[in-house]
Amino acid sequence: MARKSAETKKDSSSRIATSGQDLVEVKNLVKHFPVSTGLIASLVNRGNIPSVKAVDGVSFTIRRGEVFGLAGESGSGKSTIGRLVLRLYEVTSGQVIFDGIDLKTLSAENMRRMRSRMQIVFQDPLASLNPRMTLGQAIEDPAQIHMPELSSDERHQRVLNILHAVGMNPPESFYNLYPHQISGGQRQRIVLARALITHPELIIADEPIAMADVSVRSILLDLMMKMKKEFDLTYLFITHDLATAKYVCDRIGILYLGKMCEMGDLHEVYDHPLHPYTQALMAAVPVPDPLQRRTTKMPEGEIPNPINPPSGCRFHPRCPLAKEICSQEEPVMRELRPGHTVACHFAEQFLPK
Amino acid sequence: MADDILYSVRNLTVDYKTRGGIVHAVDNVSLDIRRGEILGLVGESGCGKSTFGKALMRLHDGPASIPNGELWFDGQDLMKVPMKDMPAIRGADIGMVFQDPMTSLNPVQSIMEHLTETIQTHEPKVSDAAAHARAEDLVERLGIRHERLKEYPHQMSGGMRQRVMISLALALRAKLVIADEPTTSLDVIVEAKFLDLLKELQEEFNLTILLITHNIGVVAEVCDRVAVMYAAKMVEVGSVEAVFADPKHPYTQGLLRSVPNIKLDEGDLYKMGGEPPSLLHPPTGCRFHPRCPKAMDICSREEPAFESVAGEQLASCWLYQKADGKQKVTNG
Numbered sequence: 001m002a003r004k005s006a007e008t009k010k011d012s013s014s015r016i017a018t019s020g021q022d023l024v025e026v027k028n029l030v031k032h033f034p035v036s037t038g039l040i041a042s043l044v045n046r047g048n049i050p051s052v053k054a055v056d057g058v059s060f061t062i063r064r065g066e067v068f069g070l071a072g073e074s075g076s077g078k079s080t081i082g083r084l085v086l087r088l089y090e091v092t093s094g095q096v097i098f099d100g101i102d103l104k105t106l107s108a109e110n111m112r113r114m115r116s117r118m119q120i121v122f123q124d125p126l127a128s129l130n131p132r133m134t135l136g137q138a139i140e141d142p143a144q145i146h147m148p149e150l151s152s153d154e155r156h157q158r159v160l161n162i163l164h165a166v167g168m169n170p171p172e173s174f175y176n177l178y179p180h181q182i183s184g185g186q187r188q189r190i191v192l193a194r195a196l197i198t199h200p201e202l203i204i205a206d207e208p209i210a211m212a213d214v215s216v217r218s219i220l221l222d223l224m225m226k227m228k229k230e231f232d233l234t235y236l237f238i239t240h241d242l243a244t245a246k247y248v249c250d251r252i253g254i255l256y257l258g259k260m261c262e263m264g265d266l267h268e269v270y271d272h273p274l275h276p277y278t279q280a281l282m283a284a285v286p287v288p289d290p291l292q293r294r295t296t297k298m299p300e301g302e303i304p305n306p307i308n309p310p311s312g313c314r315f316h317p318r319c320p321l322a323k324e325i326c327s328q329e330e331p332v333m334r335e336l337r338p339g340h341t342v343a344c345h346f347a348e349q350f351l352p353k
Numbered sequence: 354m355a356d357d358i359l360y361s362v363r364n365l366t367v368d369y370k371t372r373g374g375i376v377h378a379v380d381n382v383s384l385d386i387r388r389g390e391i392l393g394l395v396g397e398s399g400c401g402k403s404t405f406g407k408a409l410m411r412l413h414d415g416p417a418s419i420p421n422g423e424l425w426f427d428g429q430d431l432m433k434v435p436m437k438d439m440p441a442i443r444g445a446d447i448g449m450v451f452q453d454p455m456t457s458l459n460p461v462q463s464i465m466e467h468l469t470e471t472i473q474t475h476e477p478k479v480s481d482a483a484a485h486a487r488a489e490d491l492v493e494r495l496g497i498r499h500e501r502l503k504e505y506p507h508q509m510s511g512g513m514r515q516r517v518m519i520s521l522a523l524a525l526r527a528k529l530v531i532a533d534e535p536t537t538s539l540d541v542i543v544e545a546k547f548l549d550l551l552k553e554l555q556e557e558f559n560l561t562i563l564l565i566t567h568n569i570g571v572v573a574e575v576c577d578r579v580a581v582m583y584a585a586k587m588v589e590v591g592s593v594e595a596v597f598a599d600p601k602h603p604y605t606q607g608l609l610r611s612v613p614n615i616k617l618d619e620g621d622l623y624k625m626g627g628e629p630p631s632l633l634h635p636p637t638g639c640r641f642h643p644r645c646p647k648a649m650d651i652c653s654r655e656e657p658a659f660e661s662v663a664g665e666q667l668a669s670c671w672l673y674q675k676a677d678g679k680q681k682v683t684n685g
Contacts, residue, residue, distance in 0.1 A: 073540035183628050184398075213397035213629070214567065218611040218622035240540065243570070243613035247622055270615070284545040286570025288612040290593040293574055298546045302510045 023202060023234050024062040024085060029094035031055040031080050035307060052306045054080040056258035057094070059333075062202070067228070067235040069249035069266065071242055073281075075303050076255040078238045082204045085236060086118055087111055098202070116146035119195035123207040125187035129179040136175035139163070139194045146198045158197060165230065166193045167223060185216035189223065196231055206238045221248055242285050246270060251339075254278045257306055257314040260333065264340030274336060274347040277315045313344070321346055358425075359529055359561050360386040360409065365422030367401070367408050376632045378404040378417075380585040383659065386529065391555055391562045393572035393593070395608075396582035397629050405582070406531045406565045410443050411436070427528065445475045448522025452534035454514035458506040464492070464517050465502040471524050491520050495550065512543035516550070523558065533565045548575045569612045573597060581605050584630055584640040587659055591666030601668040604641045639671065647672060 032051035055077040062068040070078045083089045085096050087103045096103045098118065106114060119142075122128045129138055139159045143150065150158070163171035166189040179187055188208065195203055205224065209217045225248065227233060239245050245252055246266065253263040254275065262275040273279045276299075283296045299318040304310055310317050316326035325345055333341040336351060367379040379401040386392050396402045407413055409424060411431060424431040426447070434442065443449075451457045458467060468488035472479055479487075489499040495516045506514055515535060522530045532551075536544040552575055554560050564576060572579050572593065579596050581589040581604065589602040600606045610623035627644040630636055636643050642652035651671050659669040 073542065185628055214569065214608060215397060215611050215625040216628060218613075218624045221622065222624055241613070242541075243615040246615055247613055280542055282615065284541040285615045286541075286545070286548075286568065286574040287616050288569045288573045288597070288609065288614055289616070290573045290576075290597050292616060294545065298542050298549070302512055302543055303540070 021063050022061045023064045023099055024236070025095075025097040026058060026060050026081070026085065027095040027097070029055050029058045029081065029084060029096065030092045031077075031084055031089060032092045050307050053258050053309055054306060055084065056309070058253075058255070058258070058260050059094075060253050060260065060263060062234055062236055063251075064201075064234055065232065066250040067237050067248050069237045069239060069245045069252035070255060071239055071245055071252060071281075072255035073240060073303055075257065075306055077258040077306075078240075078255050079206055081255075082120065082206050082236060082238050085202075086115065086120055086204060088120075113146070116142070116198040117200050118202040118204065119198065119200040120204040120206060121188075121191050121195050121208045123210050125184065125191045125211070126179060128191050129187060131179055134176050134178055135163075135168075135182070135190050138179075138190060139197055142194060143197045159193075162193045162197050165196070165227065166190075168193070185212055185220060188212060188220055192224065192227065196227060199231060200233070202234045202236065204236045204238070207240065208237075209244065210239070210241070217244070224248070242270075242282055254281065257303060257309055259314055260343065261315065262340075262342045262344075263333070264337070268337065268340045272337070272340070272350065272352050274340070274342040274350045275315075275344045276319050276321050279350075357387050358385045359388045359427060360563075361423075361425040362386075362405075362409065363423040363425065365405070365408060365424065366420050367404050367413060367422075368418050368420055369404075370416040370418075371633070373633045377585050377635075378632060379408060380635075382582070382585075382587045384580055384587060384590065386561060386563055387578070388561055389555065389559045390577040391551065391564055391575055393576035393579040394563060394565045394582065395567060395569060395572055395579060397567060399584075399629055399632065400582040401585040401632075402565050402582050403533050406449075406533050406563060409529075409531060409563070410447050410449060411439050412443070412449075441475065444471060444522075444527070445525045446528055448519075448525070448527035448530045450515070450518045450522055450530060450532040450535045452537050454511065454518045454538075455506060457518060458514060460506055463503050463505055464497075464509075467517065467521060468492075468502070468524055471521050475525050487524065488520075491524060492517070495520050495523075510543075511539055512547060515539060515547055519550070519554070523554070523560075526558070527560075529561045529563065531563045531565070534567070535564070536571060537566070537568070544571070545574075551575055569609065581608070584635055585632055586640055586669065588641065588670070589666070589668040591663075595663070595666050599663070599666075601662045601666060601673065602641075602670045603645045603647050603672075605668075607644075607646075639669070 031054050033054055034049045034051045058081060070081060072078045084091055091104060136159050139162060140155055143155050143158060160171040163174055168174045168189055209220045212220055228235060237249055249266045251264065252266045252269055253260050256277050262269060262278045273282055280299050283294060284298060299320065301318050312327040312329055313331050316322040331343040331345045333343045335341045336347055362384045365379055365382050366377055369376045369378050382405065394402050408419060413419065422432065465488055469484040472484045472487060488502060492502060493499050497513060497516055536547050539547060548571065551562060555562060566572060576593050578591060579593050580587060583604045589596060589605045596605065597609065600609055607623060607625040611625055613622060625644060630640060638653045638655050639657055642648045649671060657669045657671045657674050659667055662668045662673040
């Protein structure tokens with residue numbers, strides 16, 4: 001902890017006052033990826049290179065100790081936001097403020113130090129682990145980078161402790177194994193252990209259980225929740241699966257095509273979805289009960305091209321309620337119930353009476 | 354074979370040769386597929402469900418082989434059909450839809466070329482004009498505007514590509530479509546629409562569909578019956594209503610309880626201990642016994658028979674059987 005406070009002092013010049021309960025504050029986040037075009041096209045379109053508007057003005061906060069879910073379909077920008085929060089991508093505009101520090105202002109060296117406080121867990125554990133490193137080496141690696149003050153014995157002990165914590169017991173028997181020698185569920189435990197070794201405050205979990213089998217998923221989710229308690233973690237939980245989100249998230253934001261369309265406490269949003277897109281998304285989730293088959297009709301079409309997103313509300317071409325204003329004017333996020341915001345011109349009709 | 358059975362699989366075993374020895378990826382499995390039904394085949398990765406689906410078309414090669422089993426399709430044992438005659442049956446009588454349409458479609462062929470080639474390979478006498486007309490009718494029916502037939506796979510969205518895949522299966526009026534994780538690469542809304550389409554096709558063409566999936570929710574949404582595989586064995590079969598209301602096999606019970614349900618207000622998911630076993634060294638007796646909360650002595654020693662436990666609901670579990678070898682009547 002001594003190291004951490006020293007580091008914070010160093011960065012005090014860039015500190016921004018935030019309320020103490022927010023660990024992460026994301027303000028008007030924008031990320032556009034330029035589309036590489038041919039030489040001729042780039043000459044013709046000089047200065048006007050098309051770009052994928054992956055994230056286009058998203059704001060939210062993650063409170064200390066909560067699980068904040070980001071849900072959406074592919075192309076909604078949820079994974080890009082995860083990487084922007086870690087500054088694995090540079091923002092096009094907007095701010096990511098972590099514990100009062102605008103990450104954009106940090107030097108490369110200070111950003112590297114900062115990353116010991118935030119770690120990421122990806123979807124595919126096999127792709128996340130170096131096949132030539134033993135499990136022990138893989139977990140120890142971040143400690144070597146971020147905790148040079150520890151002796152190698154101390155580090156080794158730390159790895160064994162963390163292996164034990166994630167349920168890889170006895171830890172010694174796993175230390176020298178390679179990723180291909182263990183199962184997929186165990187690999188994800190190793191990835192989680194590696195993320196935890198530096199005792200981070202924030203874990204960005206990008207579809208952490210999407211590749212696991214049903215029976216393994218519930219165990220991994222349970223483990224993540226146990227680790228949250230044990231290590232005082234805050235999670236940014238990125239998922240396409242609203243049913244799973246229900247079991248882990250405290251608050252949730254629903255993304256569509258690079259925009260936040262609805263956000264609030266999980267139960268509030270699930271019980272009273274106010275955005276037509278959230279409603280469609282929730283209705284589309286298959287329910288494991290043959291007596292509760294879906295009867296609602298699904299919106300037309302598929303998620304549009306993020307290079308030329310629709311004008312106004314991005315959902316309007318597929319929205320069953322769309323009126324003229326929806327294609328002309330972009331709805332802003334409005335708080336219609338306490339802590340529950342929605343970006344829809346006509347959301348009021350869905351307010352519970 | 355009863356008339357309402359389209360495909361009857363009996364004692365099918367599929368082996369893979371691996372460096373570690375022979376793996377029975379499907380081990381002595383029997384299953385009936387009824388005419389006009391959507392039968393869901395579920396299980397976790399490595400349980401053999403995809404291998405089973407491919408074996409129904411004898412689409413196995415390289416290290417895979419079928420050492421024994423009968424594949425009675427529409428009154429004919431496909432195992433007795435010479436391999437050189439199988440391509441005529443594949444596509445024409447049994448169609449297949451895979452998980453990833455992008456790797457199943459030819460990137461340098463337009464959708465129209467895919468369809469006309471499929472039609473004319475199996476029915477060489479069909480003229481170009483007639484094949485085109487059939488292709489147009491078919492894709493319109495599946496919700497693709499016929500102008501889009503001249504497009505190439507990369508110009509279409511994932512959901513559209515999956516519709517093209519199913520149109521290829523329907524182009525020859527296949528009696529059975531084997532769909533292996535057809536919605537796994539699709540987003541939920543697109544998935545929901547694809548499932549709606551499957552249900553419509555089932556009714557309109559009296560199509561029989563074997564839907565292989567790991568997604569229990571999808572099974573509940575569209576299937577008439579469900580078959581559950583675990584570690585290369587069939588553990589339970591029955592109507593979705595019966596199996597979801599009253600699963601008999603402890604594996605099915607655990608599986609259903611560990612599925613997140615967006616409509617239920619429950620706090621925690623059920624956590625099944627352990628992970629599926631390696632098929633190189635499967636557990637003795639019932640393969641689920643090391644993970645089974647209800648395991649008894651006999652479970653590790655003897656394999657239970659796959660038989661009726663409640664009417665048309667079949668399961669292989671000692672909880673419902675006596676060890677004296679007396680078997681109950683099987684009528685599934």
